[in-house]
Amino acid sequence: xxxxxxxxxxxxxxxxxxxxxxxxxxxxxxxxxxxxxxxxxxxxxxxxxxxxxxxxxxxxxxxxxxxxxxxxxxxxxxxxxxxxxxxxxxxxxxxxxxxxxxxxxxxxxxxxxxxxxxxxxxxxxxxxxxxxxxxxxxxxxxxxxxxxxxxxxxxxxxxxxxxxxxxxxxxxxxxxxxxxxxxxxxxxxxxxxxxxxxxxxxxxxxxxxxxxxxxx
Amino acid sequence: xxxxxxxxxxxxxxxxxxxxxxxxxxxxxxxxxxxxxxxxxxxxxxxxxxxxxxxxxxxxxxxxxxxxxxxxxxxxxxxxxxxxxxxxxxxxxxxxxxxxxxxxxxxxxxxxxxxxxxxxxxxxxxxxxxxxxxxxxxxxxxxxxxxxxxxxxxxxxxxxxxxxxxxxxxxxxxxxxxxxxxxxxxxxxxxxxxxxxxxxxxxxxxxxxxxxxxxxxxxxxxxxxxxxxxxxxxxxxxxxxxxxxxxxxxxxxxxxxxxxxxxxxxxxxxxxxxxxxxxxx
Numbered sequence: 001x002x003x004x005x006x007x008x009x010x011x012x013x014x015x016x017x018x019x020x021x022x023x024x025x026x027x028x029x030x031x032x033x034x035x036x037x038x039x040x041x042x043x044x045x046x047x048x049x050x051x052x053x054x055x056x057x058x059x060x061x062x063x064x065x066x067x068x069x070x071x072x073x074x075x076x077x078x079x080x081x082x083x084x085x086x087x088x089x090x091x092x093x094x095x096x097x098x099x100x101x102x103x104x105x106x107x108x109x110x111x112x113x114x115x116x117x118x119x120x121x122x123x124x125x126x127x128x129x130x131x132x133x134x135x136x137x138x139x140x141x142x143x144x145x146x147x148x149x150x151x152x153x154x155x156x157x158x159x160x161x162x163x164x165x166x167x168x169x170x171x172x173x174x175x176x177x178x179x180x181x182x183x184x185x186x187x188x189x190x191x192x193x194x195x196x197x198x199x200x201x202x203x204x205x206x207x208x209x210x211x212x213x214x215x216x
Numbered sequence: 217x218x219x220x221x222x223x224x225x226x227x228x229x230x231x232x233x234x235x236x237x238x239x240x241x242x243x244x245x246x247x248x249x250x251x252x253x254x255x256x257x258x259x260x261x262x263x264x265x266x267x268x269x270x271x272x273x274x275x276x277x278x279x280x281x282x283x284x285x286x287x288x289x290x291x292x293x294x295x296x297x298x299x300x301x302x303x304x305x306x307x308x309x310x311x312x313x314x315x316x317x318x319x320x321x322x323x324x325x326x327x328x329x330x331x332x333x334x335x336x337x338x339x340x341x342x343x344x345x346x347x348x349x350x351x352x353x354x355x356x357x358x359x360x361x362x363x364x365x366x367x368x369x370x371x372x373x374x375x376x377x378x379x380x381x382x383x384x385x386x387x388x389x390x391x392x393x394x395x396x397x398x399x400x401x402x403x404x405x406x407x408x409x410x411x412x413x414x415x416x417x418x419x420x421x422x423x424x425x426x427x428x429x430x431x432x433x434x435x436x437x438x439x440x441x442x443x444x445x446x447x448x449x450x451x452x453x454x455x456x457x458x459x460x461x462x463x464x465x466x467x468x469x470x471x472x473x474x475x476x477x478x479x480x481x482x483x484x485x486x487x488x489x490x491x492x493x494x495x496x497x
Contacts, residue, residue: 072294092282093283098229098348133283
C-alpha cells in the first residue's frame with residue numbers, strides 16, 4: 001500500500017520561498033492563506049547563532065487530529081495517507097483549525113485578492129466552495145491522481161508531483177512513497193537522520209525533516 | 217505575524233465559541249441542580265426552561281460562528297470520533313426531554329439532568345481533543361470544565377432562589393463544596409500547564425484564576441457560611457445565597473471566556489535538531 005510522504009532537507013533549504021509562491025500560483029490561495037510556508041527561524045545568542053529555514057504545510061498525519069474532531073466527516077484520510085477536505089460537507093466550524101498542532105488549517109470568510117480586483121489567475125482559480133470552510137495543503141492530490149492515471153510516478157515525474165517539490169531550487173523538498181523501500185523518500189530517510197514535528201503528540205506526520213547524514 | 221518557535225494565539229475561536237462553553241455549561245448545571253432541588257410546578261418549568269434557553273443560546277453563538285450556517289445539520293455526521301457531533305446529539309436529545317419534563321412529566325427532569333451532564337461532558341472533551349492548543353489539550357481540563365459548568369449552574373440556581381424559593385440547606389452546602397472542588401481542580405490543571413504553556417497564556421489564565429479564587433471561591437464560601445448562620449428562609453440568608461451564586465457564576469464564566477479567547481495559545485513550531493551544514497566542529 002502506498003503511503004505518500006514529503007521530506008524537507010533542512011540542510012539544503014535556503015528560504016527562497018519559491019515553493020510558497022508555486023503553491024499559491026498552483027492552488028490560487030487568497031492573501032493570508034499559505035498552504036505552504038517556509039519559516040525563518042533563528043536559534044542561539046550572538047555570536048553563536050544559527051538560522052534555519054523550515055518548510056511547513058499540512059503534515060498529512062497517520063492519526064490526524066483534524067479528522068477525529070471534524071463533526072461532518074468533511075476531513076478524511078485516503079488509503080494512500082493524503083488527508084483531504086470535502087468543501088461541500090464542511091460547515092466551517094474551525095474545530096480542525098484548533099485541533100491541528102501544525103496550524104495548517106485556514107478559513108477565508110470572504111473573497112480577497114492581492115490587489116483588490118481579481119487578476120486573471122485569481123479569477124481562474126477562485127472557487128466559491130472554498131469560502132467560509134476549512135482549507136489546507138492537499139499534497140496537490142489532483143496532480144497525483146491524474147499522474148497515476150497516466151501511468152506516471154509521483155515524486156519522480158514532475159507532472160505527477162506536488163508543485164512545491166517541483167519548484168524547489170535546492171532539491172530540499174522530496175516527495176514519494178514511504179512504503180516503497182526503493183523510493184526517493186525511503187532512500188533519503190535511510191541515509192540521513194531525521195525527525196518529525198511534535199512527534200510526542202502521536203499524530204504520526206507524513207512530513208519528515210532531515211537534519212544530518214546518518215552516523216557512519 | 218511572525219511564525220516560528222514562539223507560540224501565538226489561535227485565531228479561529230472567539231467570544232462566540234466561548235459563549236457556547238459559558239452558556240452550555242451553566243445551562244446544564246442549572247438543570248442538574250433543578251433536578252436535585254426537587255422543584256415542581258412553575259418553579260420546575262421556569263428553571264428547566266432557563267437551563268434549556270442557556271444551552272440554546274450557547275448553540276446559537278456557535279451557529280453565528282460557523283462559516284456555513286445553512287449546513288449546520290452536518291454537525292451530526294461524525295459521532296464515532298467527534299465530540300462536537302456528540303455534543304450536538306446530546307443537545308438534540310436534551311431539548312425535547314427537557315420540555316417534556318417542564319410541561320408534562322416532571323419525573324423526566326432526572327433524565328434531562330443526566331443528558332445535561334452528558335452534554336457538558338462532551339464540551340469538556342471537545343477542548344481536550346483540540347491538540348493544537350496547549351492549555352486545552354491538558355487532560356485535567358476535562359474534569360474542571362464539567363465541574364465549572366455544574367458549579368455555574370448551581371450559582372444561577374441560588375441567584376434565582378430569591379424568586380423561586382426552592383433549595384434545601386444541604387443544596388447550599390453542596391454549592392459550597394462545588395465551588396471549593398472547582399478551584400482545586402483549577403489548581404491541579406494549572407500546575408500541569410506550567411512546563412508547557414506559553415507565558416502569555418499563563419498570564420491570562422492566572423489572572424482569571426485569581427478572580428476564580430477570590431470572587432468565585434473565597435467570597436461565595438464566606439457568603440454561604442453566613443447564610444447558613446442566618447435565620448433559615450429569611451431575606452438575609454436568601455440575599456447571601458444569591459450573592460454567592462452570582463459570584464460563583466460570573467467568576468466561572470469569566471474563566472471560560474478567558475480560556476477560549478486569551479488562553480488559547482498553540483505551541484509554535486519546534487525543531488528537535490538543528491541542521492548540520494558544512495564542516496563539522
